Amino acid sequence: MKLETLLANIVHYCDIPDDKGATHIPIYNTATFDLKRQEGNDKIYDYSRSDNPTRNAVENIFNKAEGGAGCTCTNTGVSALALLFDTTLRSGDSVLVEQDCYGGTYRLLNVLKEKNNITTRYTDFLNPDAVEQIISRGNFKLILCESPTNPGMKILDLRAIAALAKKYSILFAVDNSLATFASQHPLALGADFSVFSTTKFVSGHGSVTAGAIVSKDPSLAIKVRYLSNAEGRAQSPFDAFLVSLGLPTLPYRMRIQEQSALEIAAFLKSHPDVVQVKFPGLPDHPQYELARRQMQIIPAVFTLNMVSEAKAAQLIRNADLFGEKASFGTSDSRMEIPSKMSHASFSEAALAKIGLTKSTVRISVGLEYTQDLIDDIIHALK
Numbered sequence: 001m002k003l004e005t006l007l008a009n010i011v012h013y014c015d016i017p018d019d020k021g022a023t024h025i026p027i028y029n030t031a032t033f034d035l036k037r038q039e040g041n042d043k044i045y046d047y048s049r050s051d052n053p054t055r056n057a058v059e060n061i062f063n064k065a066e067g068g069a070g071c072t073c074t075n076t077g078v079s080a081l082a083l084l085f086d087t088t089l090r091s092g093d094s095v096l097v098e099q100d101c102y103g104g105t106y107r108l109l110n111v112l113k114e115k116n117n118i119t120t121r122y123t124d125f126l127n128p129d130a131v132e133q134i135i136s137r138g139n140f141k142l143i144l145c146e147s148p149t150n151p152g153m154k155i156l157d158l159r160a161i162a163a164l165a166k167k168y169s170i171l172f173a174v175d176n177s178l179a180t181f182a183s184q185h186p187l188a189l190g191a192d193f194s195v196f197s198t199t200k201f202v203s204g205h206g207s208v209t210a211g212a213i214v215s216k217d218p219s220l221a222i223k224v225r226y227l228s229n230a231e232g233r234a235q236s237p238f239d240a241f242l243v244s245l246g247l248p249t250l251p252y253r254m255r256i257q258e259q260s261a262l263e264i265a266a267f268l269k270s271h272p273d274v275v276q277v278k279f280p281g282l283p284d285h286p287q288y289e290l291a292r293r294q295m296q297i298i299p300a301v302f303t304l305n306m307v308s309e310a311k312a313a314q315l316i317r318n319a320d321l322f323g324e325k326a327s328f329g330t331s332d333s334r335m336e337i338p339s340k341m342s343h344a345s346f347s348e349a350a351l352a353k354i355g356l357t358k359s360t361v362r363i364s365v366g367l368e369y370t371q372d373l374i375d376d377i378i379h380a381l382k
């Protein structure tokens with residue numbers, strides 16, 4: 001079955017019995033459930049921190065969409081990452097992470113270093129030979145990357161990294177927040193976990209912060225679920241419902257946004273105030289072929305290096321249709337200076353390593369009419 005069909009009728013495919021014929025998944029906004037009234041049911045609910053039918057419905061759909069052995073939905077994307085680290089790492093362990101990663105991942109790993117002596121080695125994953133050298137000399141328990149990377153927009157060869165991880169018996173997790181399961185399937189490419197923030201494209205309307213983690217291995221899926229309950233990371237039923245509202249339109253939204261981003265990125269490439277446009281959808285992107293092979297849709301987020309800090313500030317200040325907002329993948333277009341917002345937790349050295357300056361602007365293209373967005377940018381840069 002195609003993803004579009006699965007997502008168009010969640011209530012039908014979510015494996016949560018409903019004898020009322022609801023058209024969409026109901027919200028079970030309840031903390032507890034009466035055991036006596038569930039006699040004879042296959043699944044018995046007792047407490048919403050551990051299981052709730054609304055959240056379970058979304059988890060079952062994500063699990064099918066990602067091709068996993070189990071999914072757990074969390075209250076934020078960062079919480080899903082925390083659950084990943086808690087599941088795979090113990091005090092004193094090491095993790096290898098692509099250096100171009102979300103600022104919140106970097107901040108969380110700093111916390112884990114302080115609290116649990118978990119050490120992180122950051123490197124550039126574009127060169128598999130160099131990565132193998134590092135792996136063969138280290139004792140890593142987990143490899144984590146995003147692809148596309150955020151905000152550098154590199155495309156990493158997930159199959160090649162998965163093969164390396166397997167060779168050295170290291171668990172491999174992909175942060176799939178940007179591409180989503182509408183575009184890319186990390187587990188099919190060899191990853192052990194697909195972790196994602198559903199705050200972004202998946203829910204799509206900026207109405208909720210939420211996350212999910214899908215595991216390939218059934219025993220790891222059980223461990224994730226156990227820890228989510230133990231640590232209280234569960235997504236609320238209402239938030240699960242908000243996430244579910246975005247699902248039927250996800251692939252369609254992403255395709256329209258991709259087309260719009262392509263036009264806007266192509267326009268910006270020839271603008272005199274723009275030094276560089278980093279968008280994997282443009283044919284001159286260094287990993288364009290891989291991007292087209294690995295993803296079905298190129299997510300509508302790209303990065304600009306402007307001629308100066310002043311021009312970057314001018315663009316953001318004067319653009320009317322683009323809010324100055326963190327996050328991406330929503331129906332509204334937005335811009336940010338990553339070094340000031342999403343990546344503010346990076347050290348100066350870490351920013352320099354990935355070439356992020358105050359002239360770098362990240363743009364997320366929404367569902368507005370494309371020419372309106374282009375006109376707005378022209379006006380903003382006058």
Ligand SMILES: Cc1ncc(COP(=O)(O)O)c(C=O)c1O
Pocket residue numbers: 076077078079102104146150175177178196197198199209210211327342
């Ligand atoms: C790639 C990536 N992963 C994870 C997160 C964290 O998600 P959340 O903001 O839902 O906690 C973000 C947030 O921007 C992100 O960009």
